[in-house]
Amino acid sequence: MKDPLARATSRPPPTLGEGCVRRYDPEAMDESIGSDFSGAAELWRQLQEQPERPEKPQEK
Template identity: 70%
Template sequence: MSDPRDRATSTPPPTLGEGCVRRYDPDELSEDNGTDFPGAEELWRKVQEEEQINKKAP
């Protein structure tokens, strides 16, 4: 940046829909979007198992 007052900015990826159904356009997402969360799949599986157990309990 040649101008010291220039600020780095980021912009979200394009979205689809409006209001409550607004979401990121999956066709526009790349490896550069998102975060690194290697335990996400395991955490999701655990949450789903706990929900199933809670549904069975009276």
């Protein structure tokens, strides 16, 4: 086998940058690779509307 990754069933999305600034290409992210963020904006809005929970008092 020349390329062991040729038989893999999935592949990571394309990336941009190198080293510490390497990240997935946001233009390549879609439902075909399992990343569908269509409901993210609505979820964020709902989370922002929820009242904050009071913190527990710290025990001494």
